Amino acid sequence: MANPVLSPARAGIESSADDSRGARRLLRLFDRALIGLVEGACALLLAAEIIVLLAGVTSRYVLHAPLVWSDELAGMMFLWLSMLGAVLALRHGEHMRMTALVSRLSPARRAFVDTLAIVLSLGCLGLILVPAYGYASGEMAIVTPALEVSGAWRALALPVGAALMLMVGFIRLASVARVRHVMIAVAATAVVAGAFVWLGPWLESIGRANLIVFFVGVVAVGIFSGVPICFSFALATLGYLGLTTFTPLEVIVGRMDEGMSHLVLLAVPLFVFLGLMIEMTGMARAMIHFLASLVGHVRGGLSYVLIGTMYLVSGISGSKVADMAAIAPVLFPEMKARGAKEGDLVALLSTAGAQTETVPPSIVLITIGSVTGLSISALFTAGLLPAAVLAAMLCFVVWLRYRKTSLGDAPRLKRREIGRLFLIALPALALPFVIRAAVVEGVATATEVSTIGIVYSMIVGLLVYRRFEWARLSRMLVEAATLSGAIIFIIGCATAMAWALTQSGFSQDLAQLMSGLPGGAYAFLGISIVVFILLGSVLEGIPAIVLFGPLLFPIARMAGVNEIHYAIVVILSMGVGLFSPPFGVGYYSACAVAKDDPDKGMRPIIGYMAALIVGLILIAAVPWISTGFL
Structure with missing residues (x-):
């Protein structure tokens, strides 16, 4: 009988298992530290928002001396709060999604569909990241009227938030998904994306009928597959503008910024x-x-x-x-x-x-x-x-x-x-x-x-x-x-x-x-x-x-x-x-x-x-x- 201590095969298996456990432990520690930092930043930002707005109300209504910079500062902090909050929502699975159909699947199929939803969300974030950085770079030359600081301080929340969501998504994928499910989901996503790129000229030629393909088909498949609604919307928009128009993707990020920046x-x-x-x-x-x-x-x-x-x-x-x-x-x-x-x-x-x-x-x-x-x-x-x-x-x-x-x-x-x-x-x-x-x-x-x-x-x-x-x-x-x-x-x-x-x-x-x-x-x-x-x-x-x-x-x-x-x-x-x-x-x-x-x-x-x-x-x-x- 071979000595297990001296068996190369057995030693290799045990070493691999130890490495896997060590990697998962490090991943959990990194995840905990990252989320702790994001949670602390969110708590401080929201507390600061309350103080700034309350100071604005008090100064204007009680002291009759409005703070001209309060709304501007509140708006800058709000975009950061929104993006960092979106990171936490992704980490805790709190983004709005439809699960009525997914919940009826068997546990094995549901696990694969959940993995596919994460992969599609990561793909969407990957498509957003570079345009978001380009958009923030373009805002660098703009100076805010009250605080007189570069607009990049506010706009950087978009690429930073997207990058953090990517990190959180990858950690979640590595922590809960099976390797086989991940490989199948990535391959399926790549095949479908390649098919859309190949069909790009045809999609452009069919005119407004392509709206049905993207804003009905893509959105419906995403939503009913359990992909968070926000990423389903973003994927359809990115696909439509990227494959059927000449619109720079930075414009999409600009529209996102506009929608998220209403002070109300x-x-x-x-x-x-x-x-x-x-x-x-x-x-x-x-x-x-x-x-x-x-x-x-x-x-x-x-x-x-x-x-x-x-x-x-x-x-x-x-x-x-x-x-x-x-x-x-x-x-x-x-x-x-x-x-x-x-x-x-x-x-x-x-x-x-x-x-x-x-x-x-x-x-x-x-x-x-x-x-x-x-x-x-x-x-x-x-x-x-x-x-x-x-x-x-x-x-x-x-x-x-x-x-x-x-x-x-x-x-x-x-x-x-x-x-x-x-x-x-x-x-x-x-x-x-x-x-x-x-x-x-x-x-x-x-x-x-x-x-x-x-x-x-x-x-x-x-x-x-x-x-x-x-x-x-x-x-x-x-x-x-x-x-x-x-x-x-x-x-x-x-x-x-x-x-x-x-x-x-x-x-x-x-x-x-x-x-x-x-x-x-x-x-x-x-x-x-x-x-x-x-x-x-x-x-x-x-x-x-x-x-x-x-x-x-x-x-x-x-x-x-x-x-x-x-x-x-x-x-x-x-x-x-x-x-x-x-x-x-x-x-x-x-x-x-x-x-x-x-x-x-x-x-x-x-x-x-x-x-x-x-x-x-x-x-x-x-x-x-x-x-x-x-």
């Missing part, structure tokens, strides 16, 4: 952080307990509380998952104890998320205002009543379902106890009104007002509720930056894609088609509702808004539809699609929060969705619901 979008990370503050300080729990004291004793009372609480809390965090996660753990145990069925709970939670899409300060409202030029203040005012109409429709369904249900052991609280809970909840209930008043009265812009909310929440948490976890602040800043990075990066990619569609002449053709429809404004609204419900179920709200908003809003104006009214109808339509099974990712998010099987909610959600659609048709047919208080 800075409200996204700030409101996400504000939502986390509301949960951490106990403000959300105080609101829930007060509403439960009012109607908790009636049939289905806690279902009304869920709807009302979503109305009050929703829109502040910028994440429906965060809203639902703050509410469900407080209400669901008691609702189940009173006999509510799990499927009905997740169905109501999902549809309550859909009905509150227009409750200010909704991130979707801010996004649609940034890409269409509509007044954020007008959108905030217009969004309240339509959401209340949909809430009333959901309450009607709850009444129908629970009118014959036993009250169980739910006690009716005395007025003194209700008054006590009201006083406890009053500081929390006042927050939405403080935010709206600050915008309407001109104290702060829609971007700056979140800083007022953050300071207000800190004061209330420290002095009123005596609940403030300082140790969580850094993690909350990172969470806000990660979610915001995913949102802002997809806005940049969708902006580039919308620009490419506009340059192709597609927008003019679409305008002629839509404006020539019989039935006028109501036919246009009806088609828009159907289209955006479908888009919302596949693309989610923000990508669909950024992609189609600049194309359809001018058509709405030509058709005689009030743009504010149209914005509300579009947002609610996408909300219905987002939370509709089987494709709506919002529905599966609600199931994840409720820790429930998605199949259980399929039947109960039909009645709630029907109520939302009836309410949506009512809102579309009666413009006053959206515009009556403007």
Whole structure:
């Protein structure tokens, strides 16, 4: 018997295994150090944004001495925050993607499809990297007006962010993917890319039919394969412009920069952080307990509380998952104890998320205002009543379902106890009104007002509720930056894609088609509702808004539809699609929060969705619901 110590083959195998383990250990250490640096930078950038914007508000409104450089500095930091947040989103798998089809595959096939998605994302980033560096180099000669520094300091965020995402993607590929899957995915990607290059002259010769190849075919294959939506958009745009036009790819990066640099979008990370503050300080729990004291004793009372609480809390965090996660753990145990069925709970939670899409300060409202030029203040005012109409429709369904249900052991609280809970909840209930008043009265812009909310929440948490976890602040800043990075990066990619569609002449053709429809404004609204419900179920709200908003809003104006009214109808339509099974990712998010099987909610959600659609048709047919208080 051979001595294993002296066996060359055995020694070679053990040496190879040791080397592999050592390499993986080094890779993990490098990954941990890299992500730690990016997380620290994101936390510092977001904290600095809050300080700079708050200083701007204080200087302008209190001291009457505006800081001319505050917006410029905030804008520079914001692009870096967005790109670094996108790096974290890629690292943690938080970029928006459709997984309804991929999740139905067997584990082995799903692992290969996930590997293919990473390879395609890396290919997209590789195509962006060089043009992004060229774009940043071109910005070097531009001097900013207030700070008088080179524009390259801001634009370098694009190539640096792309390079970091490439590194993170390669690390993820090396850590989780099988070598065989990687080789097959790379080979398949190379073959398809080569075929597109070979077919380039033919694609150019077929004219606008190539739009179907890239913006329908490539986008659909990417999205349904689980490739993050942002990279699906970018791949289609890069392929179309690179193979069928003579447009330099630096132009795509410029359009991405334009889409990501709207200062109003800075409200996204700030409101996400504000939502986390509301949960951490106990403000959300105080609101829930007060509403439960009012109607908790009636049939289905806690279902009304869920709807009302979503109305009050929703829109502040910028994440429906965060809203639902703050509410469900407080209400669901008691609702189940009173006999509510799990499927009905997740169905109501999902549809309550859909009905509150227009409750200010909704991130979707801010996004649609940034890409269409509509007044954020007008959108905030217009969004309240339509959401209340949909809430009333959901309450009607709850009444129908629970009118014959036993009250169980739910006690009716005395007025003194209700008054006590009201006083406890009053500081929390006042927050939405403080935010709206600050915008309407001109104290702060829609971007700056979140800083007022953050300071207000800190004061209330420290002095009123005596609940403030300082140790969580850094993690909350990172969470806000990660979610915001995913949102802002997809806005940049969708902006580039919308620009490419506009340059192709597609927008003019679409305008002629839509404006020539019989039935006028109501036919246009009806088609828009159907289209955006479908888009919302596949693309989610923000990508669909950024992609189609600049194309359809001018058509709405030509058709005689009030743009504010149209914005509300579009947002609610996408909300219905987002939370509709089987494709709506919002529905599966609600199931994840409720820790429930998605199949259980399929039947109960039909009645709630029907109520939302009836309410949506009512809102579309009666413009006053959206515009009556403007």
